[in-house]
Every structure is written in C-alpha cells, then in structure tokens.
Amino acid sequence: MLYREAGDFKTTYREDNQTFPIRFDRIAYYTTVAAAFAVVPFFINDYWANAVFVPFLIYAIAALGLNILTGYAGQVSLGTGGFMAVGAYACYKLMTAFPEMSMVLNVLLAGLVTAGVGVLFGLPSLRIKGFYLAVATLAAQFFLVWLFNKVPWFYNNSASGQITAPERTFLGQFVTGAQTSASAKYLFCLAFVFVLALVARNLTRGTTGRKWMAIRDMDIAAEIIGVNPLTTKLSAFAVSSFYIGVAGALFFSVYLGAAEVGESFGIQKSFLILFMVIIGGLGSIFGSFAGAAFLVLLPVLLKNVLVGTLGWPTDLAAHIELMIVGALIIIFLIVEPHGLAQLWRLTKEKLRLWPFPH
Amino acid sequence: MPDQLVYAMEVTLNGLMAGVMYSLVALGFVLIFKASGIFNYAQGVLALFAALTLVGLQQGQVPFAHLINAVFGTDLHHFGWHLPAVVAIALTAGVMVLMAIAVEKLVLKHLVNQAPIILFMATIGLAYFLEGFGDVMWGADIKKLDVGLPQGISETIESVTADWFGYGFFIDNLDIVATVVAVALVTALTVFSQYSKQGRALRAVADDHQAALSVGISLRFIWVLVWSIAGFVALVAGIMWGTKSGVQFSLSLIALKALPVLMLGGFTSIPGAIVGGLIIGVGEKLFEFSIGPMIGGATENWFAYMLALLFLVFRPQGLFGERIIERV
Numbered sequence: 001m002l003y004r005e006a007g008d009f010k011t012t013y014r015e016d017n018q019t020f021p022i023r024f025d026r027i028a029y030y031t032t033v034a035a036a037f038a039v040v041p042f043f044i045n046d047y048w049a050n051a052v053f054v055p056f057l058i059y060a061i062a063a064l065g066l067n068i069l070t071g072y073a074g075q076v077s078l079g080t081g082g083f084m085a086v087g088a089y090a091c092y093k094l095m096t097a098f099p100e101m102s103m104v105l106n107v108l109l110a111g112l113v114t115a116g117v118g119v120l121f122g123l124p125s126l127r128i129k130g131f132y133l134a135v136a137t138l139a140a141q142f143f144l145v146w147l148f149n150k151v152p153w154f155y156n157n158s159a160s161g162q163i164t165a166p167e168r169t170f171l172g173q174f175v176t177g178a179q180t181s182a183s184a185k186y187l188f189c190l191a192f193v194f195v196l197a198l199v200a201r202n203l204t205r206g207t208t209g210r211k212w213m214a215i216r217d218m219d220i221a222a223e224i225i226g227v228n229p230l231t232t233k234l235s236a237f238a239v240s241s242f243y244i245g246v247a248g249a250l251f252f253s254v255y256l257g258a259a260e261v262g263e264s265f266g267i268q269k270s271f272l273i274l275f276m277v278i279i280g281g282l283g284s285i286f287g288s289f290a291g292a293a294f295l296v297l298l299p300v301l302l303k304n305v306l307v308g309t310l311g312w313p314t315d316l317a318a319h320i321e322l323m324i325v326g327a328l329i330i331i332f333l334i335v336e337p338h339g340l341a342q343l344w345r346l347t348k349e350k351l352r353l354w355p356f357p358h
Numbered sequence: 359m360p361d362q363l364v365y366a367m368e369v370t371l372n373g374l375m376a377g378v379m380y381s382l383v384a385l386g387f388v389l390i391f392k393a394s395g396i397f398n399y400a401q402g403v404l405a406l407f408a409a410l411t412l413v414g415l416q417q418g419q420v421p422f423a424h425l426i427n428a429v430f431g432t433d434l435h436h437f438g439w440h441l442p443a444v445v446a447i448a449l450t451a452g453v454m455v456l457m458a459i460a461v462e463k464l465v466l467k468h469l470v471n472q473a474p475i476i477l478f479m480a481t482i483g484l485a486y487f488l489e490g491f492g493d494v495m496w497g498a499d500i501k502k503l504d505v506g507l508p509q510g511i512s513e514t515i516e517s518v519t520a521d522w523f524g525y526g527f528f529i530d531n532l533d534i535v536a537t538v539v540a541v542a543l544v545t546a547l548t549v550f551s552q553y554s555k556q557g558r559a560l561r562a563v564a565d566d567h568q569a570a571l572s573v574g575i576s577l578r579f580i581w582v583l584v585w586s587i588a589g590f591v592a593l594v595a596g597i598m599w600g601t602k603s604g605v606q607f608s609l610s611l612i613a614l615k616a617l618p619v620l621m622l623g624g625f626t627s628i629p630g631a632i633v634g635g636l637i638i639g640v641g642e643k644l645f646e647f648s649i650g651p652m653i654g655g656a657t658e659n660w661f662a663y664m665l666a667l668l669f670l671v672f673r674p675q676g677l678f679g680e681r682i683i684e685r686v
C-alpha cells in the first residue's frame with residue numbers, strides 16, 4: 001500500500017534518472033538525513049557517540065571505500081588497515097605541521113595522500129588479480145604498518161611511538177581532543193559521511209562506476225569494448241583509498257584521539273572492514289552502511305547480553321563473538337552472497353506486490 | 359674465512375630451516391587448492407586448532423570448561439590424566455578428520471559452483487569461527503606443547519662447524535627434525551597422489567571436477583579426504599610451530615606467511631611450496647642480516663610479501679605454477 005510506483009509519473013529524464021525513483025524511498029531517505037542531522041545531535045551522549053554512532057559513521061566511510069574497490073571494481077583488498085593508517089598518519093603530520101589549517105582540509109588532504117599511496121599499491125593489479133592481488137595488498141598492509149612503527153618522523157619522535165591528536169576546532173567547536181562534545185564528534189563525522197556517500201552513489205551510477213563494474217564482471221571483455229583497464233583499475237584504487245584515508249584520519253583524530261599503528265590499524269582491521277562489505281552486500285552503497293552498522297552493533301549487543309545480563313567473563317564473550325562473526329560470514333555467503341542489501345532489495349520487491357502477490 | 363661470510367652462511371642455514379617451516383604450512387594450502395580450487399585461508403587456524411587440541415588432550419583438559427563454568431557456575435578444568443604423546447596425536451588426527459567432514463557437510467557442500475573469491479571469503483569466516491571455537495573449547499592462554507621432540511642447540515653441528523670454520527653454527531635441533539619430517543611428508547604425499555587409487559582420483563578432481571564426476575569419482579569423498587589430509591598437515595605444522603614458540607594466537611598468523619610462499623612457488627605445485635618456502639626463509643633472514651640494521655630491523659614482517667609482490671609482476675603464475683590462460 002505504501003510502497004508503490006503507481007501514480008508516480010515521471011515527466012522528465014531527470015526525474016526518471018533520480019537516485020530514488022520511488023517516492024517512499026525518497027521520503028525515507030530525506031527523513032533519515034533530517035533526523036540524523038537535526039534530531040540525533042540533541043539526544044546523543046558520550047556513551048552512544050563513542051560506542052555506536054561515531055564508529056558506525058567512520059566504518060561506514062571505510063566500508064564505502066572498500067566496497068568501491070572490491071564490490072564495484074572487483075579488486076579484493078586486504079590492505080584496508082594499512083591505508084587507514086596512511087590516512088591517520090598523514091592527518092597527524094598535517095595537524096602538527098600546520099596548526100592553523102582547518103580540520104576539514106586536514107582530513108581531505110589525508111585522504112588525497114592515501115589515494116596516492118593506494119594508486120602505488122594498486123599498480124600490481126594491472127598484472128595480477130584475484131587471490132594474487134589480495135596477497136599483494138597484504139604486502140601493503142604489513143609494509144605500511146612496519147613503516148609507521150619504525151620511522152620516527154611519522155610519529156614526531158614521540159617516546160611512546162603513539163600519535164596523539166592535538167586539539168583542533170571547526171566553526172568554533174572542538175572536534176578533536178579531550179574537550180570535544182559528543183554531538184560535535186558526531187556531526188563532524190556525519191557531514192563527511194553524508195557528502196562522501198552522495199559522491200559514491202553518483203560515481204557508481206555514472207560512467208566511472210559502469211567502467212568499474214565492467215572490469216569486475218570480466219576484465220578482458222571490458223577491455224575489448226573499450227574500457228581502459230589502466231585508468232579504470234587505478235581510479236578505483238584512488239577513489240577507494242581516498243575514502244579509506246578519510247576514514248583513517250577521522251578514526252584516529254576524532255574517535256580514538258591517540259593511536260598506535262599495529263594495534264589500531266593491524267590486519268584485523270582489514271578483515272573487519274572486508275566483513276562489513278561482505279555482510280552488508282558487495283557492490284551496494286546501502287550495504288556498506290548496513291554492514292558497518294551490523295558489525296558495530298553486534299559486539300555492543302553481545303557484550304551487553306553475555307557480560308551484562310548473563311555475567312560471563314569478557315574474554316569468553318570475545319571468543320563467542322569471534323565464533324558468531326565467523327559463522328555469520330559463512331551463513332551469509334551460503335544463503336545470501338549479496339548480503340543485507342540484497343535482503344533489503346527482496347523485501348522491497350515483496351512490499352511492492354503486497355498484499356496481492358501474483 | 360672472513361667472519362661476515364661465515365655469519366652469512368649460518369644465517370642462510372637458519373633461513374633454510376625457517377623456510378621448511380613455512381613450506382609445511384604452504385603444503386596444506388596447495389593440497390586443498392589443487393583438489394578443490396579453494397584457497398583455504400583457514401589453514402593457519404587449522405594448525406592452531408590442531409595444536410590446541412593436542413595440548414588439551416595430552417593434559418586432560420575438560421573441553422569447553424570455560425563455557426560450562428560460566429553457564430553452570432561449576433569449577434571444571436582438568437580430568438586429571440596425562441595422555442602419552444602418541445595417543446594424543448592419534449586422537450587429534452581423529453578430531454581433524456571429524457572437522458574435515460563437518461566442513462564439507464556444513465560449508466563446502468553449499469558453496470559448490472560459487473566464484474573462487476566467495477569460497478576464499480568463506481574460509482576467512484571459517485578461520486574466525488575456528489579461532490573462537492578453539493579458544494572457547496580449550497582456553498586462550500599460551501600453552502606449552504611438548505611431544506618429546508628434541509629442542510635446543512644442536513651440539514654436533516656446533517662442534518663440527520667449529521672444527522671447519524673456527525666458529526660454531528647455532529642450529530636448533532627442532533629445525534632439523536622439522537626438515538626431516540617435511541621431507542618425509544612430501545615424499546609420502548607424492549607417493550600417495552601418484553600411486554594410490556585415491557591419489558589418482560584426487561588428481562582427476564584437481565584437473566576437472568565435472569569430468570571426474572562423470573567417471574564415477576565421488577567429489578564429496580575426495581573433499582573430505584583432502585581436508586583430512588590438510589588437517590593432518592596442519593597438525594604436523596602445529597606440532598612443529600607449537601613446540602618452537604608455544605601454542606598461541608600468533609600461530610595462526612603463520613598462515614599469512616605461507617601466502618607469499620605460495621605466490622612464489624605457484625599455487626598448484628607441491629615442489630613449488632617447498633622451493634618457495636626455502637627462498638622466502640633464506641631471503642628474509644639474509645635481508646634482515648644485511649639490510650635490516652640499516653633501516654630499523656624487523657623487516658621479516660613484510661619482506662616476504664614485498665618479494666612476492668615484485669616477483670608476481672614479472673611472473674604471475676609463480677615459479678612452478680600452471681600457466682594462467684584466460685578466455686573470454
């Protein structure tokens with residue numbers, strides 16, 4: 001009854017091509033955005049910001065980035081953690097070298113630096129693919145983590161080897177450092193998510209995205225019909241790394257405040273983001289959000305249930321969580337290889353026919 | 359003989375020994391990849407799980423003690439017996455076979471005809487699951503594994519080399535044992551796959567699933583068989599690595615080290631796994647020895663990957679791998 005395109009007449013090409021062709025979708029989208037910007041900031045407190053909202057938003061950016069590379073362009077990457085580290089360290093160097101510079105600019109520049117590094121490590125993708133490429137990106141992961149550990153210039157020779165975000169403001173509000181309010185953190189990340197998701201959505205709908213998908217579906221065939229593999233693969237690496245770099249910069253400066261590279265950006269992080277993309281749905285913008293939300297909420301939920309309610313020890317809960325995540329990955333791959341996004345799509349198809357299916 | 363050269367020789371020898379250890383893990387990968395086209399990321403965790411089970415059985419730990427205690431408020435930990443090493447190894451091998459059957463029934467059966475990359479991700483999921491499962495079953499603390507393998511510096515080699523070069527080489531006894539075991543394992547596997555009926559069936563499946571099916575080979579049996587063998591190889595690798603550095607989570611990370619080994623040697627070649635392992639082992643030790651001190655050390659973390667990465671750019675199929683031919 002609600003979810004119908006009947007009566008929703010498109011009279012221009014522009015309307016026909018809009019992102020959400022169905023009115024109900026559009027309304028839902030605008031409502032969500034409005035609520036996210038205008039309602040949540042008034043109710044958010046430190047616990048919710050630190051445990052749920054801020055990590056969700058940041059992981060969503062990272063998942064978007066990886067989804068562009070793996071889901072849309074078909075290049076599997078296990079180097080996400082390393083690229084996030086590039087973003088974080090670039091942001092740190094910028095923050096400390098130019099104290100006057102705007103935080104937004106810092107984060108964007110950190111993204112650009114990561115894009116450059118991503119292209120560099122994406123070069124082998126022109127020769128190798130599949131697992132081989134996945135392993136090549138592992139090289140990036142381990143090399144970058146080692147580099148940030150061993151070269152003191154990156155962490156400004158600090159004795160602990162950690163990087164700590166200095167206090168920076170944006171529009172008169174603290175966005176990094178100890179004095180930051182929950183709503184400032186949240187809004188700062190949300191703004192990035194909003195713009196980046198919009199860009200990602202439109203990139204993947206346009207020529208660029210179609211080229212990526214052509215390369216993903218069959219690179220040789222794509223090359224024959226005139227898609228240049230060099231620019232296509234490298235642009236996927238560049239855009240994806242930009243997103244991941246921005247996520248890394250925010251993760252360090254806004255969320256963590258202080259980071260040690262092996263711990264915050266290790267191989268586990270790469271897998272976490274990959275899982276978000278798989279569970280959420282390969283090749284779907286909505287899926288990146290769904291996957292990020294799922295894997296951010298699951299540990300919080302399990303912790304509350306197992307430790308809070310049942311009173312089990314935390315380490316046991318952590319092991320059970322590993323089992324559940326692993327099992328979920330397998331179940332998703334078996335039952336629904338396209339992830340939560342596909343489930344959502346199927347639900348919508350059902351809704352359109354409800355209550356009178358053929 | 360100049361000192362540097364002697365040191366370099368010692369480093370090379372140690373690298374060869376370390377390479378054998380990598381090869382042991384890589385071998386498990388190659389077996390599964392050849393027979394089912396699955397790149398089994400969980401191989402390292404299989405080794406960890408096997409080692410955990412072995413220690414648990416040997417020391418008579420109560421499985422799931424932690425979980426049972428948490429749920430029922432009891433205080434179980436040990437049955438109070440100590441199994442001899444041989445019995446424990448045999449039992450663990452049995453557990454690995456059960457695991458192979460479970461993996462086939464619960465995971466692989468449902469993923470037939472999926473893209474290789476989906477299967478790869480499924481094994482990542484499997485790795486996570488097993489990691490959690492092993493910890494819940496046997497506890498996550500670092501355990502000491504001792505099945506009676508010789509350990510410590512080999513004095514024979516030290517005194518012999520001291521006579522020859524005037525400098526005694528330090529070589530771990532365990533590494534020598536590992537080398538012997540690896541050679542025996544490879545020989546046994548080669549004989550098995552070349553001369554036994556099941557081995558031939560296995561190679562047929564590796565060549566072409568459908569053709570193998572059409573001449574009456576049971577795919578599912580072969581898969582269980584292959585995963586059992588891989589489980590057994592994992593057990594051997596787990597024993598070696600567990601004795602060397604204790605049974606702990608980092609054991610599962612050796613699987614990642616096996617990846618560059620495979621890329622060098624080629625995913626489909628058993629000799630490739632061995633040669634690749636040796637090259638990586640020697641390469642990373644020599645690099646750390648010669649260049650490492652100049653750039654801050656701990657280069658072992660990434661050298662293998664970088665070597666494999668550079669190598670792949672020139673020869674994508676690896677040293678011994680089958681040529682990759684693509685058709686549209």
